[in-house]
Amino acid sequence: MKHAAIDCLSSFQNSLSLNRSKHLLILGTGIAGLYLVGQIYVSYKKAQRRKKWASVEKNMVILHQFERGKFTPNVSPxxxxxETYLRMTGIPYENEFEExxxxxxxxxxxxxxxxxxxDSQLCMELLARKFHKDCSSHLSPEEQAIARSFHxxxxxxxYWGxxxxxxxxTKGRTLWQVQCNLPKSLxxxxxxxxxxxxxxxxxxxxxxHTEAEVIEMSVKDLRAISSFLGTKQFLMGDKAIEADCAVFGILSQLLWNCPGSPFEQLLNGEFNNLKAYCERMKDTFWPDWDRCLNPARI
Ligand SMILES: N[C@@H](CCC(=O)N[C@@H](CS)C(=O)NCC(=O)O)C(=O)O
Structure with a gap:
């Protein structure tokens, strides 16, 4: 009698564990299947996008970047x-925001x-060779070396500041102040x-380094750029060059996309020639700046 009960219990346990293994197997296969279908879908979409990009006219640059920002066309420098370089050189381009x-x-x-x-720099150097654009050819080697140092x-x-x-x-919180429609998952x-x-x-x-040390180092960089720029229009004189695109990329973020930061305060105060410089770069190469914001300011 006792043996029969034990046999019964153990066969019940066996069937339970068999069932559990079966369920786990089905669940695992289901998840793997879903993952596979997801991957196939992603690859398909990727291939479709590339097909579309391959069909644009010859020598048209497709610039892949994040969605437009609220105060600058991009919240990344x-x-x-x-994009400023493409405008400066007049190389034809189209924007793409999906990838x-x-x-x-x-x-x-x-x-x-x-x-x-x-890589923005490698892209610029390749485009310069391909389209024969050299915005710094009027500079002496020594001047080009100085421009490179500032860049x-x-x-x-x-940038690291x-x-x-x-x-x-600020733990990424200011991103919501400078960019609309961020994905909820972010x-x-x-x-x-x-x-x-x-x-x-x-x-x-x-x-x-400590925060105070990093801010101090960044302020020294800003002071160096501000002193070198002085009353000049652009970094190396009256004509904007490639290095201006890089310097503008960073300064515009510090000026317009770092609300409440010491950088914003300094660019509106002690280093206001850098603010004027950003405005000048914007007016020169981005006459449609307001329309390139999201939401557009019309
Ligand atoms: N040297 C690169 C730097 C690009 C870069 O650092 N981009 C940042 C946005 S500001 C990025 O994509 N970061 C994402 C990551 O590192 O995961 C260039 O000039 O394009």
């Missing part, structure tokens, strides 16, 4: 730099005659984004 992240995992990037090129200081040093202020010190993902960008800043080195 690098797409703004590249802002390029083959190197960053924005912006371009498609040109079916080729994909990442690199802005993008490889001051911007990144840390926007993503670490609020949920925000801590992960902040962690990733903080990691990048630490890897670069700037993120290892």
């Amino acid at each position: 690098f797409p703004l730099k590249l 802002p992240m390029g083959p190197k995992g960053k924005t912006p990037w371009i498609t040109l005659n079916g080729d994909e090129i990442a 690199i200081m802005a993008e490889e040093h001051l 911007l990144l840390l202020w926007r993503w670490v010190y 609020s949920l993902m925000l801590p992960l984004v902040v962690k990733k960008l903080k990691g990048q800043a630490q890897g670069q080195g700037m993120g290892l």
Whole structure:
């Protein structure tokens, strides 16, 4: 009798665990299937977009970037730099906002005659060669070296002050003040984004300093650019060059897209020649600036 009960119990347990394994197997297969279908759909959409981009006229640049910002056409310095360059040189281009992240995992990037090129600077250098555009040819090698130093200081040093202020010190919250229609999922993902960008800043080195130290270093960069610019129209004189696109990309973010920051305050005060410079770059290359904002200011 006792044995029969034990046999019965153990066969019940066996069938339970068999059932559980079966359910787990079905669930696992279902999830894997859904994932596969999702991946196939993503690849299909990607291929469709590339087909569309390949059908544009020859030598038309497709500039991939984030959606327009509220106060600047882009809330990232690098797409703004590249689009300003395209305008400065008159190279024909079209904007594309569906796939802002390029083959190197960053924005912006371009498609040109079916080729994909990442990195704003590499794009500019390739376009300069292809379309025979050299906006700095009137400068001496020494002047070109100075322009390069300011360009690199802005993008490889001051940029990290911007990144840390926007993503670490204010935890990405100001993004909602400067960009409309952000995906809802971004609020949920925000801590992960902040962690990733903080990691990048630490890897670069700037993120290892205290906030006060980083702000002080950034102010020194701003002072250097302000002193060098002085009363000149553009970085190297009356004519804007490639380095102006890079410097403008960063300064415009600090001026218009960092509400409540020390940068905003300084650009409206001690360094107001940099504010005038941003306005000048905007007026010269972006006569349609207001229409390139989201929402457009008409
Ligand atoms: N050197 C690159 C920098 C581009 C870059 O850092 N883009 C940022 C936006 S400001 C980005 O895509 N970050 C995303 C990430 O790092 O995951 C260029 O000039 O294009």
